[in-house]
Amino acid sequence: MELNLDSEVLKAYGYTKENIKITQIGTGLINRTYLLSPLSEKIQYILQNINTSVFKDPQAIADNLQAIAKYLAKKYPDYLFIKPISTVSGNEMAYIKYEHWRMLPFVPNTVSLDVLTNEKQAYEAAKQFGKLSRLLNDFDASALKPTIPGFHDLALRYEQFTLALTKTSKALKGKAKPEIDDAIRHKYILDYYKSFAHRPDFPNRVMHHDTKISNVLLDAKTFQGVCVIDLDTIMPGKFISDLGDMMRTYLCAFSENESDLSKVKIRLHYFEAMVKGYLSEMKSILTELEKELILFSGRYIIYMQALRFLTDFLNGNIYYPTSYAEQNLDRAKNQFKLLHEISVNEKELQDIIEENLV
Structure with a gap:
Protein backbone atom coordinates (compact mmCIF):
# COMPACT_ATOMS: atom_id res chain seq x y z
CA MET A 1 0.00 0.00 0.00
CA GLU A 2 1.38 3.41 -0.95
CA LEU A 3 1.67 5.65 2.11
CA ASN A 4 0.30 9.13 1.62
CA LEU A 5 2.72 10.82 4.01
CA ASP A 6 4.11 14.23 3.11
CA SER A 7 7.91 14.40 3.33
CA GLU A 8 7.54 17.80 5.06
CA VAL A 9 6.03 16.00 8.06
CA LEU A 10 9.13 13.84 8.40
CA LYS A 11 11.36 16.86 7.88
CA ALA A 12 9.69 18.59 10.84
CA TYR A 13 11.10 15.83 13.03
CA GLY A 14 14.49 15.63 11.35
CA TYR A 15 13.89 12.68 9.05
CA THR A 16 13.46 11.94 5.35
CA LYS A 17 11.86 9.05 3.49
CA GLU A 18 15.37 7.82 2.71
CA ASN A 19 16.52 7.37 6.33
CA ILE A 20 13.36 5.97 7.88
CA LYS A 21 10.98 3.04 7.34
CA ILE A 22 7.29 3.92 7.48
CA THR A 23 4.44 1.50 8.25
CA GLN A 24 0.79 2.43 8.67
CA ILE A 25 -0.64 0.83 11.81
CA GLY A 26 -3.61 0.94 14.16
CA THR A 27 -7.32 0.21 13.97
CA GLY A 28 -8.55 3.53 15.32
CA LEU A 29 -11.24 5.36 13.38
CA ILE A 30 -10.17 8.87 14.35
CA ASN A 31 -6.45 9.53 13.70
CA ARG A 32 -4.14 8.16 10.96
CA THR A 33 -1.22 6.42 12.66
CA TYR A 34 2.22 5.36 11.42
CA LEU A 35 5.15 3.47 12.90
CA LEU A 36 8.46 5.14 12.07
CA SER A 37 11.65 3.09 12.22
CA PRO A 38 14.79 5.20 11.67
CA LEU A 39 17.41 3.15 9.83
CA SER A 40 20.28 4.41 12.02
CA GLU A 41 18.54 4.20 15.42
CA LYS A 42 17.20 1.44 17.63
CA ILE A 43 14.27 3.49 18.93
CA GLN A 44 10.99 3.66 17.00
CA TYR A 45 8.28 6.30 16.98
CA ILE A 46 4.55 6.67 16.50
CA LEU A 47 3.46 9.43 14.14
CA GLN A 48 -0.19 10.50 14.21
CA ASN A 49 -2.29 12.87 12.18
CA ILE A 50 -4.83 14.59 14.44
CA ASN A 51 -8.36 14.49 13.03
CA THR A 52 -9.50 18.09 13.35
CA SER A 53 -13.07 17.26 12.40
CA VAL A 54 -13.24 15.53 15.80
CA PHE A 55 -10.61 17.49 17.72
CA LYS A 56 -11.30 21.04 16.60
CA ASP A 57 -8.63 22.55 18.86
CA PRO A 58 -5.48 20.41 18.56
CA GLN A 59 -3.55 22.93 20.64
CA ALA A 60 -5.80 22.06 23.59
CA ILE A 61 -4.57 18.46 23.36
CA ALA A 62 -0.95 19.60 23.26
CA ASP A 63 -1.41 22.00 26.19
CA ASN A 64 -3.18 19.37 28.31
CA LEU A 65 -0.51 16.73 27.73
CA GLN A 66 2.30 19.17 28.39
CA ALA A 67 0.76 20.26 31.71
CA ILE A 68 0.15 16.68 32.84
CA ALA A 69 3.60 15.54 31.72
CA LYS A 70 5.26 18.30 33.75
CA TYR A 71 3.22 17.41 36.83
CA LEU A 72 3.92 13.69 36.61
CA ALA A 73 7.63 14.24 35.90
CA LYS A 74 7.86 16.26 39.11
CA LYS A 75 5.63 14.17 41.37
CA TYR A 76 5.96 10.65 39.93
CA PRO A 77 9.08 10.57 37.72
CA ASP A 78 8.98 6.78 37.40
CA TYR A 79 5.52 6.75 35.82
CA LEU A 80 5.53 6.09 32.07
CA PHE A 81 3.51 8.90 30.52
CA ILE A 82 3.61 8.89 26.72
CA LYS A 83 4.10 12.57 25.93
CA PRO A 84 4.69 13.96 22.42
CA ILE A 85 8.22 14.56 21.13
CA SER A 86 9.03 18.11 20.07
CA THR A 87 9.70 19.01 16.45
CA VAL A 88 13.17 20.21 15.45
CA SER A 89 11.89 23.75 15.96
CA GLY A 90 10.70 22.94 19.50
CA ASN A 91 6.94 22.75 18.91
CA GLU A 92 4.63 20.11 20.42
CA MET A 93 3.10 19.45 17.00
CA ALA A 94 3.97 19.86 13.35
CA TYR A 95 1.55 21.92 11.29
CA ILE A 96 1.96 20.94 7.64
CA LYS A 97 -0.44 21.94 4.84
CA TYR A 98 -3.32 22.61 7.22
CA GLU A 99 -2.83 19.31 9.07
CA HIS A 100 -1.61 18.73 12.63
CA TRP A 101 0.86 15.94 13.38
CA ARG A 102 2.52 14.69 16.53
CA MET A 103 5.24 12.16 17.25
CA LEU A 104 5.32 9.85 20.26
CA PRO A 105 7.86 7.31 21.51
CA PHE A 106 7.03 3.71 20.62
CA VAL A 107 7.08 1.45 23.68
CA PRO A 108 8.86 -1.81 22.77
CA ASN A 109 7.85 -5.26 24.00
CA THR A 110 4.25 -4.21 24.52
CA VAL A 111 0.93 -4.99 22.86
CA SER A 112 -2.41 -3.26 22.62
CA LEU A 113 -5.42 -5.52 22.23
CA ASP A 114 -8.53 -4.95 20.14
CA VAL A 115 -10.50 -7.58 22.04
CA LEU A 116 -10.41 -8.79 25.64
CA THR A 117 -9.86 -12.53 25.85
CA ASN A 118 -9.44 -13.11 29.60
Whole structure:
Protein backbone atom coordinates (compact mmCIF):
# COMPACT_ATOMS: atom_id res chain seq x y z
CA MET A 1 0.00 0.00 0.00
CA GLU A 2 1.38 3.41 -0.95
CA LEU A 3 1.67 5.65 2.11
CA ASN A 4 0.30 9.13 1.62
CA LEU A 5 2.72 10.82 4.01
CA ASP A 6 4.11 14.23 3.11
CA SER A 7 7.91 14.40 3.33
CA GLU A 8 7.54 17.80 5.06
CA VAL A 9 6.03 16.00 8.06
CA LEU A 10 9.13 13.84 8.40
CA LYS A 11 11.36 16.86 7.88
CA ALA A 12 9.69 18.59 10.84
CA TYR A 13 11.10 15.83 13.03
CA GLY A 14 14.49 15.63 11.35
CA TYR A 15 13.89 12.68 9.05
CA THR A 16 13.46 11.94 5.35
CA LYS A 17 11.86 9.05 3.49
CA GLU A 18 15.37 7.82 2.71
CA ASN A 19 16.52 7.37 6.33
CA ILE A 20 13.36 5.97 7.88
CA LYS A 21 10.98 3.04 7.34
CA ILE A 22 7.29 3.92 7.48
CA THR A 23 4.44 1.50 8.25
CA GLN A 24 0.79 2.43 8.67
CA ILE A 25 -0.64 0.83 11.81
CA GLY A 26 -3.61 0.94 14.16
CA THR A 27 -7.32 0.21 13.97
CA GLY A 28 -8.55 3.53 15.32
CA LEU A 29 -11.24 5.36 13.38
CA ILE A 30 -10.17 8.87 14.35
CA ASN A 31 -6.45 9.53 13.70
CA ARG A 32 -4.14 8.16 10.96
CA THR A 33 -1.22 6.42 12.66
CA TYR A 34 2.22 5.36 11.42
CA LEU A 35 5.15 3.47 12.90
CA LEU A 36 8.46 5.14 12.07
CA SER A 37 11.65 3.09 12.22
CA PRO A 38 14.79 5.20 11.67
CA LEU A 39 17.41 3.15 9.83
CA SER A 40 20.28 4.41 12.02
CA GLU A 41 18.54 4.20 15.42
CA LYS A 42 17.20 1.44 17.63
CA ILE A 43 14.27 3.49 18.93
CA GLN A 44 10.99 3.66 17.00
CA TYR A 45 8.28 6.30 16.98
CA ILE A 46 4.55 6.67 16.50
CA LEU A 47 3.46 9.43 14.14
CA GLN A 48 -0.19 10.50 14.21
CA ASN A 49 -2.29 12.87 12.18
CA ILE A 50 -4.83 14.59 14.44
CA ASN A 51 -8.36 14.49 13.03
CA THR A 52 -9.50 18.09 13.35
CA SER A 53 -13.07 17.26 12.40
CA VAL A 54 -13.24 15.53 15.80
CA PHE A 55 -10.61 17.49 17.72
CA LYS A 56 -11.30 21.04 16.60
CA ASP A 57 -8.63 22.55 18.86
CA PRO A 58 -5.48 20.41 18.56
CA GLN A 59 -3.55 22.93 20.64
CA ALA A 60 -5.80 22.06 23.59
CA ILE A 61 -4.57 18.46 23.36
CA ALA A 62 -0.95 19.60 23.26
CA ASP A 63 -1.41 22.00 26.19
CA ASN A 64 -3.18 19.37 28.31
CA LEU A 65 -0.51 16.73 27.73
CA GLN A 66 2.30 19.17 28.39
CA ALA A 67 0.76 20.26 31.71
CA ILE A 68 0.15 16.68 32.84
CA ALA A 69 3.60 15.54 31.72
CA LYS A 70 5.26 18.30 33.75
CA TYR A 71 3.22 17.41 36.83
CA LEU A 72 3.92 13.69 36.61
CA ALA A 73 7.63 14.24 35.90
CA LYS A 74 7.86 16.26 39.11
CA LYS A 75 5.63 14.17 41.37
CA TYR A 76 5.96 10.65 39.93
CA PRO A 77 9.08 10.57 37.72
CA ASP A 78 8.98 6.78 37.40
CA TYR A 79 5.52 6.75 35.82
CA LEU A 80 5.53 6.09 32.07
CA PHE A 81 3.51 8.90 30.52
CA ILE A 82 3.61 8.89 26.72
CA LYS A 83 4.10 12.57 25.93
CA PRO A 84 4.69 13.96 22.42
CA ILE A 85 8.22 14.56 21.13
CA SER A 86 9.03 18.11 20.07
CA THR A 87 9.70 19.01 16.45
CA VAL A 88 13.17 20.21 15.45
CA SER A 89 11.89 23.75 15.96
CA GLY A 90 10.70 22.94 19.50
CA ASN A 91 6.94 22.75 18.91
CA GLU A 92 4.63 20.11 20.42
CA MET A 93 3.10 19.45 17.00
CA ALA A 94 3.97 19.86 13.35
CA TYR A 95 1.55 21.92 11.29
CA ILE A 96 1.96 20.94 7.64
CA LYS A 97 -0.44 21.94 4.84
CA TYR A 98 -3.32 22.61 7.22
CA GLU A 99 -2.83 19.31 9.07
CA HIS A 100 -1.61 18.73 12.63
CA TRP A 101 0.86 15.94 13.38
CA ARG A 102 2.52 14.69 16.53
CA MET A 103 5.24 12.16 17.25
CA LEU A 104 5.32 9.85 20.26
CA PRO A 105 7.86 7.31 21.51
CA PHE A 106 7.03 3.71 20.62
CA VAL A 107 7.08 1.45 23.68
CA PRO A 108 8.86 -1.81 22.77
CA ASN A 109 7.85 -5.26 24.00
CA THR A 110 4.25 -4.21 24.52
CA VAL A 111 0.93 -4.99 22.86
CA SER A 112 -2.41 -3.26 22.62
CA LEU A 113 -5.42 -5.52 22.23
CA ASP A 114 -8.53 -4.95 20.14
CA VAL A 115 -10.50 -7.58 22.04
CA LEU A 116 -10.41 -8.79 25.64
CA THR A 117 -9.86 -12.53 25.85
CA ASN A 118 -9.44 -13.11 29.60
CA GLU A 119 -10.13 -11.57 33.00
CA LYS A 120 -6.47 -10.72 33.66
CA GLN A 121 -6.48 -8.31 30.73
CA ALA A 122 -9.59 -6.61 32.11
CA TYR A 123 -7.98 -6.33 35.54
CA GLU A 124 -4.73 -4.89 34.20
CA ALA A 125 -6.43 -2.38 31.92
CA ALA A 126 -8.77 -1.14 34.64
CA LYS A 127 -5.85 -0.86 37.04
CA GLN A 128 -3.89 1.28 34.57
CA PHE A 129 -6.75 3.70 33.98
CA GLY A 130 -7.36 3.91 37.72
CA LYS A 131 -3.66 4.47 38.38
CA LEU A 132 -3.44 7.45 36.05
CA SER A 133 -6.44 9.12 37.70
CA ARG A 134 -5.06 8.38 41.18
CA LEU A 135 -1.67 9.90 40.38
CA LEU A 136 -3.44 12.98 39.07
CA ASN A 137 -5.75 13.25 42.08
CA ASP A 138 -4.06 16.45 43.30
CA PHE A 139 -3.67 17.93 39.83
CA ASP A 140 -6.03 20.85 39.18
CA ALA A 141 -8.44 19.38 36.63
CA SER A 142 -9.80 22.86 35.85
CA ALA A 143 -6.40 23.70 34.33
CA LEU A 144 -7.19 21.34 31.44
CA LYS A 145 -9.20 22.28 28.38
CA PRO A 146 -12.06 20.12 27.05
CA THR A 147 -10.72 18.55 23.84
CA ILE A 148 -14.22 17.44 22.79
CA PRO A 149 -16.72 19.74 24.53
CA GLY A 150 -19.79 17.87 25.79
CA PHE A 151 -18.28 14.47 25.01
CA HIS A 152 -19.90 12.68 27.97
CA ASP A 153 -22.67 15.21 28.62
CA LEU A 154 -25.81 13.10 28.87
CA ALA A 155 -28.08 16.16 29.03
CA LEU A 156 -26.65 17.30 25.69
CA ARG A 157 -27.09 13.84 24.16
CA TYR A 158 -30.72 13.69 25.31
CA GLU A 159 -31.34 17.14 23.88
CA GLN A 160 -29.85 16.03 20.56
CA PHE A 161 -32.12 12.98 20.63
CA THR A 162 -35.27 15.02 21.22
CA LEU A 163 -34.26 17.43 18.44
CA ALA A 164 -33.75 14.49 16.07
CA LEU A 165 -37.28 13.29 16.90
CA THR A 166 -38.72 16.57 15.65
CA LYS A 167 -36.77 16.47 12.37
CA THR A 168 -36.68 12.81 11.35
CA SER A 169 -39.02 11.18 8.85
CA LYS A 170 -42.11 9.23 9.80
CA ALA A 171 -40.54 6.14 8.25
CA LEU A 172 -37.41 6.27 10.43
CA LYS A 173 -39.44 7.13 13.50
CA GLY A 174 -41.68 4.13 12.83
CA LYS A 175 -38.75 1.74 12.45
CA ALA A 176 -37.22 2.97 15.69
CA LYS A 177 -40.39 3.21 17.79
CA PRO A 178 -39.44 0.54 20.38
CA GLU A 179 -36.00 2.13 20.81
CA ILE A 180 -37.47 5.63 21.02
CA ASP A 181 -39.79 4.37 23.76
CA ASP A 182 -36.77 2.79 25.49
CA ALA A 183 -34.85 6.06 25.30
CA ILE A 184 -37.69 8.04 26.85
CA ARG A 185 -38.36 5.39 29.50
CA HIS A 186 -34.72 5.49 30.63
CA LYS A 187 -34.61 9.27 30.99
CA TYR A 188 -34.66 8.66 34.76
CA ILE A 189 -30.91 8.00 34.43
CA LEU A 190 -30.38 11.61 33.34
CA ASP A 191 -32.77 12.94 35.97
CA TYR A 192 -30.97 11.00 38.69
CA TYR A 193 -27.60 12.27 37.50
CA LYS A 194 -28.81 15.87 37.66
CA SER A 195 -29.75 15.36 41.32
CA PHE A 196 -26.09 15.10 42.40
CA ALA A 197 -24.12 16.48 39.45
CA HIS A 198 -23.08 19.65 41.28
CA ARG A 199 -22.42 18.21 44.71
CA PRO A 200 -18.94 18.88 46.11
CA ASP A 201 -18.47 15.17 46.84
CA PHE A 202 -18.85 14.45 43.12
CA PRO A 203 -15.71 16.27 41.95
CA ASN A 204 -14.27 16.87 38.53
CA ARG A 205 -11.23 14.69 38.04
CA VAL A 206 -8.67 14.14 35.29
CA MET A 207 -10.30 11.44 33.19
CA HIS A 208 -9.21 9.56 30.07
CA HIS A 209 -12.78 9.30 28.69
CA ASP A 210 -12.00 6.50 26.19
CA THR A 211 -11.08 3.44 28.23
CA LYS A 212 -11.46 0.68 25.67
CA ILE A 213 -8.93 -2.14 25.92
CA SER A 214 -6.91 -0.93 22.90
CA ASN A 215 -5.95 2.23 24.79
CA VAL A 216 -3.76 0.35 27.28
CA LEU A 217 -0.33 -1.11 26.60
CA LEU A 218 0.33 -4.53 28.15
CA ASP A 219 3.63 -6.36 28.47
CA ALA A 220 3.92 -8.62 25.42
CA LYS A 221 4.92 -11.65 27.50
CA THR A 222 3.26 -11.28 30.90
CA PHE A 223 0.30 -9.08 29.92
CA GLN A 224 0.99 -6.91 32.95
CA GLY A 225 -0.27 -3.36 32.47
CA VAL A 226 2.42 -0.94 31.30
CA CYS A 227 0.72 2.40 30.61
CA VAL A 228 -2.26 4.21 29.14
CA ILE A 229 -2.15 5.52 25.58
CA ASP A 230 -4.30 7.53 23.15
CA LEU A 231 -4.45 10.53 25.44
CA ASP A 232 -6.32 13.01 23.22
CA THR A 233 -9.47 12.84 25.34
CA ILE A 234 -7.79 13.46 28.70
CA MET A 235 -9.76 16.36 30.16
CA PRO A 236 -11.85 17.26 33.21
CA GLY A 237 -14.71 14.86 33.89
CA LYS A 238 -16.44 12.64 36.42
CA PHE A 239 -15.10 9.26 37.47
CA ILE A 240 -18.14 7.60 35.90
CA SER A 241 -16.78 8.42 32.45
CA ASP A 242 -13.83 6.04 32.69
CA LEU A 243 -15.42 3.30 34.75
CA GLY A 244 -18.66 3.45 32.80
CA ASP A 245 -16.87 3.21 29.47
CA MET A 246 -14.99 0.16 30.73
CA MET A 247 -18.27 -1.48 31.69
CA ARG A 248 -19.70 -0.69 28.29
CA THR A 249 -16.78 -2.18 26.38
CA TYR A 250 -15.46 -4.96 28.69
CA LEU A 251 -18.54 -6.71 30.03
CA CYS A 252 -19.96 -8.26 26.87
CA ALA A 253 -18.01 -10.64 24.65
CA PHE A 254 -19.48 -8.87 21.61
CA SER A 255 -19.24 -5.25 20.52
CA GLU A 256 -22.07 -2.84 19.76
CA ASN A 257 -22.02 -4.13 16.18
CA GLU A 258 -23.50 -7.50 17.23
CA SER A 259 -27.10 -7.61 15.98
CA ASP A 260 -27.97 -10.98 17.59
CA LEU A 261 -29.19 -9.63 20.92
CA SER A 262 -29.24 -13.09 22.51
CA LYS A 263 -25.43 -12.82 22.58
CA VAL A 264 -25.45 -9.57 24.55
CA LYS A 265 -24.77 -10.85 28.05
CA ILE A 266 -22.68 -9.61 30.96
CA ARG A 267 -19.61 -11.64 31.87
CA LEU A 268 -19.63 -11.48 35.67
CA HIS A 269 -16.02 -12.64 35.99
CA TYR A 270 -14.88 -9.82 33.73
CA PHE A 271 -16.89 -7.35 35.78
CA GLU A 272 -15.26 -8.63 38.94
CA ALA A 273 -11.78 -8.36 37.44
CA MET A 274 -12.44 -4.86 36.15
CA VAL A 275 -13.84 -3.59 39.45
CA LYS A 276 -11.01 -5.20 41.40
CA GLY A 277 -8.37 -3.63 39.14
CA TYR A 278 -9.93 -0.17 39.15
CA LEU A 279 -10.59 -0.06 42.88
CA SER A 280 -7.09 -1.33 43.68
CA GLU A 281 -6.00 2.15 42.58
CA MET A 282 -9.04 4.36 43.12
CA LYS A 283 -10.69 3.06 46.29
CA SER A 284 -8.56 5.30 48.51
CA ILE A 285 -9.57 8.53 46.75
CA LEU A 286 -13.20 7.98 45.74
CA THR A 287 -15.77 9.81 47.87
CA GLU A 288 -18.59 7.90 49.53
CA LEU A 289 -20.99 9.23 46.89
CA GLU A 290 -18.73 8.05 44.09
CA LYS A 291 -18.53 4.60 45.64
CA GLU A 292 -22.33 4.48 45.66
CA LEU A 293 -22.36 5.36 41.96
CA ILE A 294 -20.02 2.65 40.68
CA LEU A 295 -22.73 0.56 39.07
CA PHE A 296 -24.60 3.66 37.97
CA SER A 297 -21.55 4.66 35.94
CA GLY A 298 -22.24 1.73 33.62
CA ARG A 299 -25.87 2.70 33.23
CA TYR A 300 -24.93 6.31 32.49
CA ILE A 301 -22.41 5.58 29.73
CA ILE A 302 -24.33 2.71 28.13
CA TYR A 303 -27.54 4.78 28.03
CA MET A 304 -25.65 7.72 26.58
CA GLN A 305 -24.17 5.57 23.82
CA ALA A 306 -27.57 4.05 23.04
CA LEU A 307 -28.92 7.58 22.66
CA ARG A 308 -26.07 8.57 20.36
CA PHE A 309 -26.58 5.59 18.04
CA LEU A 310 -30.34 6.11 17.99
CA THR A 311 -29.97 9.84 17.34
CA ASP A 312 -27.61 9.20 14.46
CA PHE A 313 -30.06 6.73 12.93
CA LEU A 314 -32.88 9.28 13.18
CA ASN A 315 -30.60 11.92 11.63
CA GLY A 316 -29.85 9.70 8.63
CA ASN A 317 -26.50 8.19 9.73
CA ILE A 318 -24.41 11.35 9.50
CA TYR A 319 -21.85 10.69 12.26
CA TYR A 320 -20.99 7.02 12.79
CA PRO A 321 -19.73 5.04 9.77
CA THR A 322 -22.20 2.35 8.75
CA SER A 323 -22.13 -0.60 6.36
CA TYR A 324 -25.93 -0.87 6.05
CA ALA A 325 -28.86 1.49 6.55
CA GLU A 326 -30.11 0.22 9.90
CA GLN A 327 -26.74 -0.43 11.54
CA ASN A 328 -27.02 2.49 13.98
CA LEU A 329 -30.49 1.31 14.96
CA ASP A 330 -29.08 -2.18 15.56
CA ARG A 331 -26.27 -0.63 17.62
CA ALA A 332 -28.84 1.22 19.70
CA LYS A 333 -30.78 -2.03 20.24
CA ASN A 334 -27.52 -3.67 21.32
CA GLN A 335 -26.81 -0.97 23.89
CA PHE A 336 -30.34 -0.98 25.28
CA LYS A 337 -30.03 -4.77 25.70
CA LEU A 338 -26.73 -4.28 27.57
CA LEU A 339 -28.43 -1.68 29.76
CA HIS A 340 -31.17 -4.21 30.48
CA GLU A 341 -28.54 -6.79 31.42
CA ILE A 342 -27.17 -4.40 34.05
CA SER A 343 -30.60 -4.38 35.70
CA VAL A 344 -31.08 -8.14 35.38
CA ASN A 345 -27.74 -8.79 37.10
CA GLU A 346 -27.88 -5.84 39.49
CA LYS A 347 -27.71 -7.82 42.74
CA GLU A 348 -24.71 -9.90 41.68
CA LEU A 349 -22.93 -6.86 40.27
CA GLN A 350 -23.54 -4.78 43.40
CA ASP A 351 -22.36 -7.64 45.62
CA ILE A 352 -19.08 -7.75 43.69
CA ILE A 353 -18.68 -4.00 44.16
CA GLU A 354 -19.34 -4.21 47.91
CA GLU A 355 -16.83 -7.04 48.31
CA ASN A 356 -14.13 -4.94 46.66
CA LEU A 357 -14.88 -1.82 48.66
CA VAL A 358 -14.14 -3.53 51.97
